[in-house]
Amino acid sequence: MTEAFDTSALEHLRRTIRTCPVVDNHAHNLLRPTQLKTYPFLSITSEAHGGALEDHTTALSHLRAARQLPELYGCNEDVSWDALLAKRQQMLEKDPEGLIRTCLGGTHTLLLDDGIDDGTTVHPYQWHDRFTTGSTRRIVRIETVARDVMKRLHDLDQPWEVSIQENTGFVSAILRRFTAAFCSHISQAIEDRSVVGFKSVICYRTGLDVKPQSDDELQSAALAGLQYSYLPSCVMNDFRISIKGLNEYILITALNLLSLGSKNNGFSKPIQLHTGLGDNDINLLRSNPAHLQALIEHFPSVPFVLLHSSYPFTREAGYLATVYKNAYLDIGEVFPMLSRHGQNAVVKQSMELTPTNKILWSTDGHHFPETYWLANKQFREVIEKVLVEFIREGDLTPARSIEMVTDVMFNNSNKLYNLGLTLDVADMEGTATDVLIGGPKEPRNVSRTPSSPLASPYNGAIVPTFDRSQVSPYHGVVLDSLKQQHPGLQYIYVQWLDYMATLRVRFIPIREFERLIRSGGRIAMSLGNTGTLQNDTVTSACNTTGKILVEPDLASLRPTYSKDPLASATVMASFVTEDGDALPGCPRGRLLALAEALKTNHRIDLLIGFEVEVVFLKRTSSASEPYEPWTKMNAWGTFTPEQYTVALPVLAEIVEALQEIGIPVQQFHSESGAGQYEFILPPLPPVQAIDTLVQARQVVQQIAATHQLRATLHPMPFDGVVTAAHAHISLNSASLASAGTEKMSMPFFASVLDHLPALCAFTLPETVSYKRIIADSWTSGLWVAWGTENREVPLRKISDGHWEFRCLDGMANMYLAIAAILAAGLLGVSEGLEMKMQDCEPNPNKLDEASRILLGITNRMPTDLETALKALEADEALRNELGSGLVNDYIVMKRAEQKMLEDMPEDRRRVWLIERY
Known part of the structure; x- marks a missing residue:
């Protein structure tokens, strides 16, 4: 049956399809210039290798691309393939970034699986930001994490025993250490706001026929695979893990952590799984997503994204996305790998059964920028053809089709990955050329600035954020989770360290703080406050004109200890400008930027571990000497009767209070000075380590005060009592x-x-x-x-990459x-x-x-x-x-x-x- 429809509405649909910016929910890094000739350009439309790739020149997908690429390069449509490559080479030599910018035109945000980044072949993920409107976000490939952990363990232990197959105890110890390190990396990534999801390529390694198992069954299979298959040949295979028991152990361990994160935070970051279409490294029969049904059902709180249209099993994937709330269908990679009619069929099959709010768009762009351009161009052509056909047949209206387009291209990924982006369809204007051939750097329809006015120009006012990408549902979820765990929560201490290392704080009632966070607001403060001393003495560094905004970082949000005078939580904050940029004078923001520069430019991740040395003092009645050491029978690591009866109960109370709020203490012991004790905190990324240090010291000093003691960081409160704050600095790398x-x-x-x-x-x-x-x-x-x-x-x-900085004390910011x-x-x-x-x-x-x-x-x-x-x-x-x-x-x-x-x-x-x- 055919119904009449408004041609202007149809044109509106076409304009929407051609101009809607995309959230590319699965892509890969581009090659560095030195590597462009290492990979065959024919691979932009085929997964084949070697001789099979040579045959690809007769495939429809290649022939179609060969007729479309002249539009990108600005040459005649009937140009030969060799002439086309020559024109491409000219563009790369003249303006390579211009070509990339054109190819990524219309892309708002990339979600990049950078699991193939070896540090030399491809650009790091953040490098891609220069070509998109929004910041690139990471998808962490769990098998890459596992490989790097295994390699690191080997390098630390080298050489592993030759008789490894006979030493079950040694192999069990390796599995325990691997599990601890792997879980630590995945847990950190779950908390990392730049990471929005995870990916598994178990399809390539051992297939998708993964069944939920008990912990004992998983460990037994992993141990056997480790002992008899993996360890004897791991060095030869560059630590790649392709053992069924071990690969399934890795995947289910990651899923357990994601499920636990869902219980703790109220939501889980998604996991993407390669399904279907791939090169000859996969077993085609075991790439059918139908194998995943039991796993999807076993982890209902973890979103599963079935990648690459699951071709040729699109219907099976669509079925799973229909009957399971936590399953989603990605319709990428078939663009540009299939012919036009093949792509047409995939889009139709994906819509035969699957709700369109469960369908996600991706390019699977990789290595060459043209893969992005062709994928976006061909997808827009095909989705337009399919939807117009549905409209002509009376199955859809143009208005509903527009909703479907914006959902698939932008909204579904935005919601699933908690990106916090905003799309205003009514403001979209332009033509296909705007998106596919360069186009504006920032599409008009993407709102990054809320229209609400400033609450007040005065000190203490809460003002709206100007970077809505930071107002993520993550913030509300973190706050909701804290409130559920601590239903009596009444106040939030928003804290920061000034230049003199004085802890400054704003006490905010929980309702007002919740409004602040959910609206993306910040706290306004006079710029002059940064130039005052501990007693508010004004220095010449004080600028009385202007303001700064104090932005709480919810990654540092944790409850205060149970005996705090208020039912409260603490959160550390940074200084930002009205545009949301880090204030150049903010120590916390500067540290974050430097750590990111080290990671982005040199592939180095830092871990910092602090030794918290404090001296506990008790008051005296003397006006001239109001303090004396709490305990006096001290020596390093001793356990005297005085320490046992006087100090140990208080020290244990401190350690238990820290553990209660999520700060584990690795060790604690007496130091050599009278009244001096040390607590050792675990290594963490730099900003997180210092946030934790500040909050730990706060607990130490507060609990000391409840016992009428003063816990001081003074470097020499008495002659012979020398107190430091040694920092352990470890340089680590996932790719080196x-x-x-x-x-x-x-x-x-x-x-x-x-x-x-x-x-x-x-x-x-x-x-x-x-x-x-x-x-x-x-x-x-x-x-x-x-x-x-x-x-x-x-x-x-201390060891390779691990050093201790010793000329540091507790009075430092x-x-x-x-x-x-x-x-x-x-x-x-x-x-x-x-x-x-x-x-x-x-x-x-x-x-x-x-x-x-x-x-x-x-x-x-x-x-x-x-x-x-x-x-x-x-x-x-x-x-x-x-x-x-x-x-x-x-x-x-x-x-x-x-x-x-x-x-x-x-x-x-x-x-x-x-x-x-």
Whole structure:
């Protein structure tokens, strides 16, 4: 039956199809220029290899692409294939990024599976941001994580035993260590906001016939596969995991973690599975998604995305997406891999049964930018043809078709992956050329700025965010989860560290905080607040004009301990501009940017672990000496009767309170000074590590106060009591071998040593800090030097890639101190700096001058703060890398602070600092 319809409505549909920006829910990295000739260009329309690919020149998919690509390259339609390639080469030589920008025209956001990134072949995922409106988001490939973990374990243990098949105990230990490391990586990715989903290629490895099993069955199969198949040949196979029991163990472990995340957070990030269409590395029969039915049913809270149209099993995938709430059908890769009629059939089959709110669009773009261009162009042609046919037959109206198009191309992925993007269809204008041949950088229909006015221009006002991509459903879910776990929650402490490491806080009732978060708002504060000292003394760094916005980071949201005076939670915050950009003077934001630069440009992930040293003091009745050590029978690692009866119950209360709010303590013990104890926190990414450190210290000090004690970070509250805040810094890489990581770590720490006198201005930030620069005390030593397991130098190497920075104390703004260390390290890595200083095995204080010179040890540590500040003023490279404005303000404030402290008598100054740190 055919119904009449409005031709203007039909034209509106066509315009929508041609101009709607896309969320590409599955794609891959583009090749670096040096690799373009390594991969055959014929592969843009075929999964075949070798001789089979040579036959592809007669396939309809290739012939169609050969007639469409001249439009992209600006040449005649009937040009020969060789002439077409020559024209393409000219464009690559003249303006390669221009070609890429054209090919990605109309793409709002890419969700990139960067599991094939080996660090040399393809561009890193964030590099692609320059060609799209929105930020590229990551899809983590679980088999790549598993391979890298196995390789890392091997490199740490090398060599593994030759008789491995006979040593079940050894293999069991490897499986336990692998599981712990793998779970840690996946859990971190679940919490990482740049990661929006996961992917498995088990289809390629051992097939989709995966059945849910008990833990014992999974472990038994994984152990057998590890012992008898994987370990004996893993080095030869470059640690690729292709053993059925082991691959299924990896997939189900990841699914269990995602399911647990759903219980904890109220939602789960999706997992994508390669299904159907692939190269000759798959077993076609086992690539049928029907095999996944039991698994999808077993994990109802985990969204499963069935990739690549599951071709030739599109109907089977569509059936699963219809009968299971948590199953979705991706209709990518068949564009441009199939002929026009094949694509037509796939789109129709996907709509035979499947609700269109369960269908997702992707290009599976990879290696060559033309794969993106062809996929988007052909999909828009086919979806238009199919929908117009449905309309002519009376099955759809043009209005409903427009909804379907925008859902498939944008809204469904936006919702499923919690991207927080906004699409206003009514504002879409233009022609197909706008999207497919370049087009505007930011399509008019994508709203990034809410229209609501500022709440108030005054200090304390809550103002709306200007980057709606940050207002993700994740925020509301995190807050809802916290409220469910703590139904009596009444207040949120929004906290940040100022330049002087004073913890500043705003107390916000939970309802107002919820409104703030759900509206994407921030807290306005006078710009002048960044230039004041601990007692609000105004310095010349204070600018009384202007404001900054304080933005809570919900990744750091955690409840306060159970005996806090208020039913509350804490969240750390950063400073941003009205446009949502990090404020250049924000220490937390600067640290985040430097860590990202290290990761993006050099493929290095940092982990930071802190040793929290505190001295517990009790009050006295003396006006001149109001504090004394809490315990006095201290020595390192001792367990005296005084510690057993007096200290241990309080220390245990602290550890239990920290564990209760999600901060595990790895160890705690007495230190050598009277009343001095240490808590060791786990290694975490830099910003997360410092957020956790600040919140842990807060709990320590609050619990101490409930026992009428003062827990201080003062570096020397009494003679002979020397307190530090050592930081363990580990350089890791998912794409570099351990040798490559070590190759990076040497220039990193060589540069840290070169800039160490200037770094001390941040890491030893008070005059009293330099009382630790003494000989033979296991503090920082007197010389700029490094040594393996040497505790008389400021930089101790523990193992390849793992170093301890020792000239650091608790009075430092840790975001600023670690940012300065990263800035120095980045300079060295970027320049490929050679570590000329030798590993110092002996105590350098015991060496004569000639011996020190032979080791390259020629500079002494600064012995006072002013010397360090002058070194910082003179260190132009470090100042520029860290931000000259930030550094200048810090120097001004430090000198103003020292003047304020110098005006106090020594005993009052010591107490003043004890009571603030």
